[in-house]
Amino acid sequence: MLAKLFFGYYAAVIILLSLLVVTRKNPVRSVMWMLLLFFHIASLYLFLNAEFIAAIQVIVYAGAILVLFLFVVLLLNLREELKVKRFIGSWPAGLFVSAAILAIVINVIRSFVLVAPPGRYSIEYIKEATHTKALGTILYTEYLFPFEIASLVLLIAIIGAIVLAKRKTRSH
Amino acid sequence: MPFVMPDLRPVLPEIVMTVLALAILLADLVIKRKETIAFLSIVGVALVTYVLPGSMGTTFNGMFLSDGYSMFFKLIFMLNVILTVLISVKYIVIEKVNFGEYYALILFSTLGMMLMASAGDLIVLYLGLELMALSTYILAGFIRYDIKSNEAAMKYFLLGAFASAFLLYGTSMIYGLTGTTDLKAISAYIVANGLSGNPVLMLSMILFAVAFSFKIAAVPFHMWAPDAYEGAPTSITAFMSVGPKAAGFAVLGRVFLIAFGSVKLEWSAVLVPIAILTMGVGNIVALSQTNIKRMLAYSSIAHAGYILLGIIAGTSDGMASVLTYMLIYAFMNIGAFAVVIMLRSEGFKGDNITDYEGLSKTHPLAAALMLVFMFSLTGIPPTAGFMGKFYVFMSAINAGYTWVVIIAVMFSAISAYFYLRVVMYMYMKEPKETVQLSTSPAIGLALAITVIAVLFIGISPSTVVNLARAAVSGF
Numbered sequence: 001m002l003a004k005l006f007f008g009y010y011a012a013v014i015i016l017l018s019l020l021v022v023t024r025k026n027p028v029r030s031v032m033w034m035l036l037l038f039f040h041i042a043s044l045y046l047f048l049n050a051e052f053i054a055a056i057q058v059i060v061y062a063g064a065i066l067v068l069f070l071f072v073v074l075l076l077n078l079r080e081e082l083k084v085k086r087f088i089g090s091w092p093a094g095l096f097v098s099a100a101i102l103a104i105v106i107n108v109i110r111s112f113v114l115v116a117p118p119g120r121y122s123i124e125y126i127k128e129a130t131h132t133k134a135l136g137t138i139l140y141t142e143y144l145f146p147f148e149i150a151s152l153v154l155l156i157a158i159i160g161a162i163v164l165a166k167r168k169t170r171s172h
Numbered sequence: 173m174p175f176v177m178p179d180l181r182p183v184l185p186e187i188v189m190t191v192l193a194l195a196i197l198l199a200d201l202v203i204k205r206k207e208t209i210a211f212l213s214i215v216g217v218a219l220v221t222y223v224l225p226g227s228m229g230t231t232f233n234g235m236f237l238s239d240g241y242s243m244f245f246k247l248i249f250m251l252n253v254i255l256t257v258l259i260s261v262k263y264i265v266i267e268k269v270n271f272g273e274y275y276a277l278i279l280f281s282t283l284g285m286m287l288m289a290s291a292g293d294l295i296v297l298y299l300g301l302e303l304m305a306l307s308t309y310i311l312a313g314f315i316r317y318d319i320k321s322n323e324a325a326m327k328y329f330l331l332g333a334f335a336s337a338f339l340l341y342g343t344s345m346i347y348g349l350t351g352t353t354d355l356k357a358i359s360a361y362i363v364a365n366g367l368s369g370n371p372v373l374m375l376s377m378i379l380f381a382v383a384f385s386f387k388i389a390a391v392p393f394h395m396w397a398p399d400a401y402e403g404a405p406t407s408i409t410a411f412m413s414v415g416p417k418a419a420g421f422a423v424l425g426r427v428f429l430i431a432f433g434s435v436k437l438e439w440s441a442v443l444v445p446i447a448i449l450t451m452g453v454g455n456i457v458a459l460s461q462t463n464i465k466r467m468l469a470y471s472s473i474a475h476a477g478y479i480l481l482g483i484i485a486g487t488s489d490g491m492a493s494v495l496t497y498m499l500i501y502a503f504m505n506i507g508a509f510a511v512v513i514m515l516r517s518e519g520f521k522g523d524n525i526t527d528y529e530g531l532s533k534t535h536p537l538a539a540a541l542m543l544v545f546m547f548s549l550t551g552i553p554p555t556a557g558f559m560g561k562f563y564v565f566m567s568a569i570n571a572g573y574t575w576v577v578i579i580a581v582m583f584s585a586i587s588a589y590f591y592l593r594v595v596m597y598m599y600m601k602e603p604k605e606t607v608q609l610s611t612s613p614a615i616g617l618a619l620a621i622t623v624i625a626v627l628f629i630g631i632s633p634s635t636v637v638n639l640a641r642a643a644v645s646g647f
Binding site for chain 1: 178183197232271276277283303307309313314325365367370372374375
């Protein structure tokens with residue numbers, strides 16, 4: 001009962017905060033609501049016994065990515081931005097599409113069936129090995145290959161930032 | 173769990189490719205002549221192609237599959253990269269973006285495509301796709317001082333990110349249902365537990381169809397393509413219109429035929445309307461284009477529609493025809509773009525269709541080459557384009573989709589109008605101004621390779637077709 005209440009609170013607040021993030025006109029306010037949103041998502045992870053992911057959520061998302069967002073907002077001309085009309089005018093159409101997708105997903109989700117046998121990473125296993133260690137082990141053994149590809153994706157991001165931003169606009 | 177050293181032989185081409193891309197990135201620091209870097213890239217890619225045949229096998233617990241199917245796609249990617257580098261050398265000097273990172277990014281993008289073609293797991297598939305897409309976004313915006321190039325990169329990036337979200341949502345659904353991301357395990361689980369009618373599976377399949385449709389630029393998920401193709405550097409447009417599309421088809425074939433193999437009837441019901449719309453919109457909207465890059469963008473959308481027919485057929489013959497078509501498409505499309513690139517010279521854009529007026533009088537050889545590529549894109553024998561269409565349509569008819577093929581043939585007839593209009597401008601109009609061609613030995617070599625391949629495959633297609641059939645035999 002308590003668990004359901006806990007989940008219900010966080011789920012409702014996350015939806016509310018997400019709506020606030022996408023509907024605010026002032027980007028600074030959007031970013032601030034997003035900060036709150038990230039903390040709520042982190043709590044949800046904590047609730048699922050995933051303390052490492054919760055910590056990462058706070059450190060990486062709230063700590064690093066949000067600061068990046070604020071830097072970008074800093075570079076924008078906020079006074080101009082507030083006067084500019086929104087790019088997408090027809091919000092009823094957007095609302096209709098989102099509502100339709102929501103209805104489909106709610107309908108579909110009811111037919112989730114759990115016939116899968118419990119995997120190796122049961123709650124007992126994770127409690128014994130601790131979450132961080134279990135995650136680290138799996139990341140460097142079973143998922144080593146995707147892990148290596150992810151490092152290349154990050155490298156591309158760095159190269160891209162340098163190529164697109166640092167170059168002088170015209171070479172000689 | 174103890175760490176067991178995985179068998180690295182199947183990933184050898186990818187490892188060589190990674191080392192090559194990193195080496196090119198570093199070589200850029202010391203080598204001032206960028207032509208040398210282009211040459212080194214081609215040598216390196218040739219080395220990757222050389223180690224390709226010895227890399228058969230499965231490794232990393234089935235996350236990476238190197239089979240005939242992936243091998244054939246990788247061959248297309250290698251061809252794509254070599255031809256793109258050849259047509260780029262002079263062009264990026266003219267566009268004043270002659271940087272070494274250009275070649276490194278092309279190689280990284282190709283590495284992503286190779287990983288996609290070999291992905292046996294949805295996580296590897298997603299990461300390969302991101303690696304390919306991120307590199308291509310940067311390349312699309314490579315001409316930084318050009319606002320059109322910025323626009324192309326921005327639109328491509330936003331819609332690509334949107335497509336990635338669909339892919340991840342579909343992946344999460346299928347993982348929730350089956351508890352695995354391994355393609356073969358998903359299929360086995362669905363069959364073993366009788367889940368083939370489950371709505372979650374259907375929704376997941378539709379989400380995958382949407383995500384892959386974005387990547388292959390199928391209607392109604394094609395909106396990014398014309399703007400991205402028009403604004404990107406022309407050499408990158410050629411690269412984008414072949415590589416990511418082929419990679420998209422590689423994963424589409426693997427995911428739909430293996431993971432969703434048990435719900436084939438349902439996914440073909442989703443793909444048939446997409447294919448018809450793609451052929452229709454692509455061909456009809458292309459009629460009104462005045463910019464040749466936009467026209468070729470819509471043409472590339474239409475070709476994705478034809479190729480989808482091979483997937484819809486769902487047979488090994490159908491898959492073989494997809495492989496054949498993709499290879500032929502690589503030759504004829506890059507060939508056409510090579511001619512488009514030649515018209516670009518200092519201070520002259522040369523991307524309007526009217527710029528081709530009277531080209532046969534001023535530059536008869538370039539006009540003749542363009543004629544061959546336009547004939548091939550239309551599908552007129554004895555060019556390769558005809559053979560590609562022939563095999564795709566045959567496999568669809570054999571699988572019982574005769575009515576779809578009839579529609580495809582009708583749209584294909586419409587396409588003759590806009591392809592042959594270019595030919596008409598070149599041969600039946602008087603030149604207004606003398607167009608300066610920017611030729612180089614590299615682009616000459618690319619044109620020679622493509623035109624010989626288009627004519628050779630058109631006259632004797634059996635070599636390529638047999639190769640494709642052998643490639644899908646173990647699928």
